[in-house]
Amino acid sequence: MSWLLALPIAIPFLTAVAAFLTRNMPVGRWISIIGSAILLCASIVLMNTVLRDGVVAGQMGGWAAPFGITLVADLLSAVMVLITAIVAVAVSIYALADVDEKMERLGYHALFNMLIAGVVGAFVTGDLFNLYVWFEVMLIASFGLLVLGGRPEQIDGGVKYVALNLISTIMFLTGIGLLYGMTGTLNMADLASAVDTADQRLLTIVAVLFMIAFGVKAAVFPLFFWLPASYHTPAFSVSAVFAGLLTKVGVYALIRMFTLVFDHDTAFTHTILLWVAVLTMVVGVLGAAAQSDMRKILSFHIVSQIGYMILGLALLTPLALVGAVFYLVHHIVVKANLFLIAGVAQRIAGGTELGRIGGLYKSAPLLAILFVVPAFSLAGFPPLSGFWAKFLLVKAALDVQAWFIAFVALAVGLLTIYSMTKIWAQAFWEPHPDGIEPKLSRLSTRDRAAFLIPIAGLAMLTVIIGTMPEAFVQFAERSAAQLLDPTAYITAVLGDPS
Amino acid sequence: MEVLFAITIGVLVAASVYLMLSNHLLRFIFGLVLISNAANLTIFVAGRLTDGAPPLIPVGADAPVIAANALPQALVLTAIVIGFGLFAFAIVLVFRAWTSLNSLTPDEMRLAEPEETPK
Numbered sequence: 001m002s003w004l005l006a007l008p009i010a011i012p013f014l015t016a017v018a019a020f021l022t023r024n025m026p027v028g029r030w031i032s033i034i035g036s037a038i039l040l041c042a043s044i045v046l047m048n049t050v051l052r053d054g055v056v057a058g059q060m061g062g063w064a065a066p067f068g069i070t071l072v073a074d075l076l077s078a079v080m081v082l083i084t085a086i087v088a089v090a091v092s093i094y095a096l097a098d099v100d101e102k103m104e105r106l107g108y109h110a111l112f113n114m115l116i117a118g119v120v121g122a123f124v125t126g127d128l129f130n131l132y133v134w135f136e137v138m139l140i141a142s143f144g145l146l147v148l149g150g151r152p153e154q155i156d157g158g159v160k161y162v163a164l165n166l167i168s169t170i171m172f173l174t175g176i177g178l179l180y181g182m183t184g185t186l187n188m189a190d191l192a193s194a195v196d197t198a199d200q201r202l203l204t205i206v207a208v209l210f211m212i213a214f215g216v217k218a219a220v221f222p223l224f225f226w227l228p229a230s231y232h233t234p235a236f237s238v239s240a241v242f243a244g245l246l247t248k249v250g251v252y253a254l255i256r257m258f259t260l261v262f263d264h265d266t267a268f269t270h271t272i273l274l275w276v277a278v279l280t281m282v283v284g285v286l287g288a289a290a291q292s293d294m295r296k297i298l299s300f301h302i303v304s305q306i307g308y309m310i311l312g313l314a315l316l317t318p319l320a321l322v323g324a325v326f327y328l329v330h331h332i333v334v335k336a337n338l339f340l341i342a343g344v345a346q347r348i349a350g351g352t353e354l355g356r357i358g359g360l361y362k363s364a365p366l367l368a369i370l371f372v373v374p375a376f377s378l379a380g381f382p383p384l385s386g387f388w389a390k391f392l393l394v395k396a397a398l399d400v401q402a403w404f405i406a407f408v409a410l411a412v413g414l415l416t417i418y419s420m421t422k423i424w425a426q427a428f429w430e431p432h433p434d435g436i437e438p439k440l441s442r443l444s445t446r447d448r449a450a451f452l453i454p455i456a457g458l459a460m461l462t463v464i465i466g467t468m469p470e471a472f473v474q475f476a477e478r479s480a481a482q483l484l485d486p487t488a489y490i491t492a493v494l495g496d497p498s
Numbered sequence: 499m500e501v502l503f504a505i506t507i508g509v510l511v512a513a514s515v516y517l518m519l520s521n522h523l524l525r526f527i528f529g530l531v532l533i534s535n536a537a538n539l540t541i542f543v544a545g546r547l548t549d550g551a552p553p554l555i556p557v558g559a560d561a562p563v564i565a566a567n568a569l570p571q572a573l574v575l576t577a578i579v580i581g582f583g584l585f586a587f588a589i590v591l592v593f594r595a596w597t598s599l600n601s602l603t604p605d606e607m608r609l610a611e612p613e614e615t616p617k
Contacts, residue, residue, distance in 0.1 A: 129573055136580045143587055152598045157610040159523065159595050162588055166530050167518075169584070173537040173577055180570070181544025233610050 002058025004049060005071035005124050007042045008081050011035060012088070012117040020110035029099075032092045032109040039116070040085040043078075050078040055482070055492035057126065065126075065493050066187035072126035074489050075479035076325060080123040080252055083329055086461070087244045087336050088116045090454035091237050094340055097443070097450035098237045106148055108235075115141035115241065122249050126493055128176055128186045131253065135172065135217070139165055142246060145238045146230060157230030164226040168216030175209035182206070189493035191261045192486055200264055207262040207269050214257070217250030220310055221279040224303045228287065231302070232295035232352075236343025239295060243302055244336030248328055251309045255324060258313060259483040266316060273314035278408050281307030285415040294342045294352035294427060297419050298335070301378065304412060305331050308393055311409065315396050321480035323392030326472060330385040330465055334374040337458040341371050344451045345427060349438035354423065359432035363439045366452070368428050373459040375424065377466065379417040385465035388473065503543045510536035523592050523602040530588070534581045538574045545570030 015035025022028040050056055050073050057072040059065055073081070092112065099108050118138030125131050147158040180186055182202060183194040195203055212223065219227040227247070231239050254273075262269055284304025291297045309331070312324025342352050344367055349357035361368045377384035380391075390413055397406035432438060440448055465472050482488055510532050517529030545567035553568040555561055596602050599609060 129576075133576065133580070136584070140583060140587065143591075147591065147594075150594065150598070153610045155591065155595050155598050156607050158591055159604075159607065160610075162591055163523075163526060163530075166584060166588065167533075170530070170534050170537050173534070174540050176573075177537065177541035177544045177570075180541065180573075181546075229611055 002060065002071065004042075004046055005056060005058045005073055006060070008039060008046060008085070008120045008124065009071075009117055011039045011042055012113040012120065015039075016110045016113035016117060019113055020107055023105055023107050023110060028104060028109050029092075029096055032095070032113060033089070035113060036085065036088040036092045036116070039120075040082075040089050043082045043085040046073060047078045047082050050075055055488045057492040065495075066185050066190035069130050070126035070187055070189070070493050071124050072189070072489065072493050073124050074482045074492075075475065076252070076255070076483060077123045079325070079329055079475070079479065080248070081120050083332050084116060084119050084123070084245055086458075087241060087332060088113075090336065090340070090458055091241045091244075093450055094240070094343070094454045095237045095450075097447035098235060098343055103148055103235065108145070108148060111141045111144040111148070112238075112241070115145060115245075119245050119249055123252060126188050128179070128188055128191070131188075132169075132172055132176060135169065135249070135253075138246070138249065139169065142242065145242075146234050148234065148238070151233070154233045157233035161226045161230040164216055164223070168213045168223075171209055171216075172213035175206055175213060178202075178206045178209070187493065188256070188260055189486075189490040192490055195261055195264060203262070204265050204268055207258075207265070208272075210257055210262065211254070211269065211272065214250045214254045215276070217247065218254060218306055218310070219247045219250070219303050220276050220306055221283045221303070224280070224284070224306075227303060228296060228299045231299040232293060236339060236346065239299075240336045240339035240343070243298065243339045244332045247302055247306055248309075248332055251306060251313075251328060254310065255313050255321075255483065259316075259321070260486050260489065263316075270314050270316055273310055274405070277307045277310035277314050278405060279307075280304065280310060281408060281412040285412045285419070288419045289415060289422075292354050294345065294354060294423055295339065297423060298338050298342065301416065301419065302335060304416065305335070305378070307412070308390070308409065311405065312393055312396065315400060315402070315405075316484075317396055317400060318477075318480055318484060319392060319399060320396035321483055322473065322476040323389060323396050325476040325479045325483075326392055327389040329472070329476075330377070330389045330462070333458050333461050333465070334377050334386065337374040337455060337462070338371075338378065340451070340455050340458070341367065341374070344440075344455070345438075347447075347451075348440060348442050349427070349432065350434075350436065354426040356433060357427050357438070358430040359428075359436070360438055361428040362431070363437045367440060370452070370455050370459050371424070371428065373462050375420040377462045379420050380413045381417075383466045385462050385469070385472075388466065388469040392473070392476075499547050499549075500543060503539060503547070507536045507539050507543075510539070521603055521605060523595065523604060526604075527585070527588055527592055531581075531585055534577075534585075538577055538581075541570050541574050541577065 018031050055074045060069045121134035147154050182198040216223045288297045288300035309327050312320045346352050377386040380386045394406050514529040514532035517525045548566045551564045553565045
């Protein structure tokens with residue numbers, strides 16, 4: 001089975017190497033698309049296997065767990081790999097029109113695929129130190145992508161991004177060291193039982209270290225400031241893939257560690273997470289309301305939406321985890337798509353600053369429709385995917401009589417509508433201040449196809465999740481059950497204890 | 499021995515926090531280098547300190563009761579290599595920031611997030 005788990009990491013890795021060698025040739029960009037498509041096939045196979053056989057685990061290099069490096073995929077990992085592959089395909093097609101030759105020569109496609117390899121690696125690894133290594137792969141590739149091109153704004157945003165992420169990395173590393181000193185193992189499945197005999201008070205301290213480390217990656221309050229400082233500066237395809245995937249790796253790591261390993265003192269750790277979630281939702285959405293640039297608004301909304309996912313983890317009821325898993329998947333698709341649309345708006349209307357653009361509804365109705373789908377989904381309009389995600393979480397909060405939390409979640413939804421309406425009114429409805437007609441025909445046919453195919457594809461996925469939520473909710477239920485009772489996960493990694 | 503290591507790590511962390519809080523990017527980077535060394539030492543100590551007991555077993559002999567733990571050394575080595583790459587990047591980035599923004603004071607670096615002008 002181990003090849004099945006290693007393939008989704010190996011494919012983008014090899015694609016990155018091939019794309020680096022061909023970075024001066026036009027064929028490089030096609031290599032990137034083909035590599036992403038093969039990754040998508042591999043992740044579908046992985047998903048199928050996990051659906052059929054349950055948790056899949058493989059020991060790398062033939063070293064038995066818990067001594068070697070374990071790769072393991074449960075339903076959550078498998079769906080995250082799948083959604084990563086979908087975003088990778090969409091963004092690499094989009095990059096045909098968005099990324100110019102100068103950036104290609106600087107190695108855009110190689111860095112992009114390396115980033116995907118890091119993200120996938122983080123999702124399938126079952127070893128804590130290996131998780132650290134994948135975080136670093138992801139981080140160094142994202143550093144490169146962020147400052148690629150080297151405009152002064154990018155450097156400025158990049159400094160803040162690099163500084164805060166490096167601190168988080170060091171926190172993570174210290175946490176790993178302390179946890180290893182206490183338990184003598186780094187295998188996540190082995191840790192789940194090994195922490196039972198450790199000093200519980202010390203364990204809580206280590207848990208908080210991990211919470212801060214992953215909290216920076218996930219961009220939760222009050223650790224999110226690197227995100228709105230940097231996400232609006234790079235190329236649009238870069239910010240789309242960052243917005244879709246990077247913070248979600250942090251959320252995934254939080255969910256994994258705080259259901260599998262750090263569930264000894266939930267009254268303490270998960271209460272912190274709960275208030276962090278509430279503040280993240282509120283601060284993110286208020287930050288967005290104060291912005292007037294499309295990408296900055298969307299960046300702050302990432303923060304706000306992360307709060308919902310953390311809320312699902314913090315409540316830790318079966319339904320809340322279902323909501324968190326559903327939210328993760330829905331959000332990646334929607335958020336990446338909104339950044340892709342912002343890129344098209346910038347190309348045809350000449351900017352993303354709301355005061356300087358307009359008229360998109362009249363001149364580019366197709367783009368307007370494609371914007372409405374993810375925007376309303378983000379705000380939680382039925383029957384789009386965001387409605388079900390929010391519904392599950394609010395229901396979960398009401399079930400445990402957390403009235404205030406449920407109220408905040410709903411109010412934040414309302415404020416999200418305010419921001420989306422602001423973008424709609426100023427960028428789409430009002431006429432362009434310079435009298436330009438931002439028609440899609442201003443783009444070449446090739447660019448138009450490369451822009452609109454991935455956007456339409458992701459919008460379609462949003463509609464599919466929204467109109468057929470039953471299957472997705474059932475999937476999320478199975479996934480949440482695996483998270484709450486990790487016996488299958490542990491057995492798959494360590495073998496049957498009996 | 500552990501106490502000595504603990505004090506060293508504590509001093510390193512304290513010095514790096516002091517450096518990172520100063521309003522200058524280059525000092526911030528130096529602080530990061532120090533704190534990453536503190537993290538590496540933490541991992542090293544977490545593997546328990548042994549004196550002069552290599553983790554090698556002669557052919558035919560039983561496993562010794564006291565042997566150095568090789569795993570933390572491997573982890574620290576990996577972390578050092580990764581850290582080296584990250585800091586190389588960070589230092590070049592700071593240099594670029596200095597040439598293109600003409601400042602290494604974080605408070606003055608507002609290009610990506612310009613201050614709101616009152617309307």
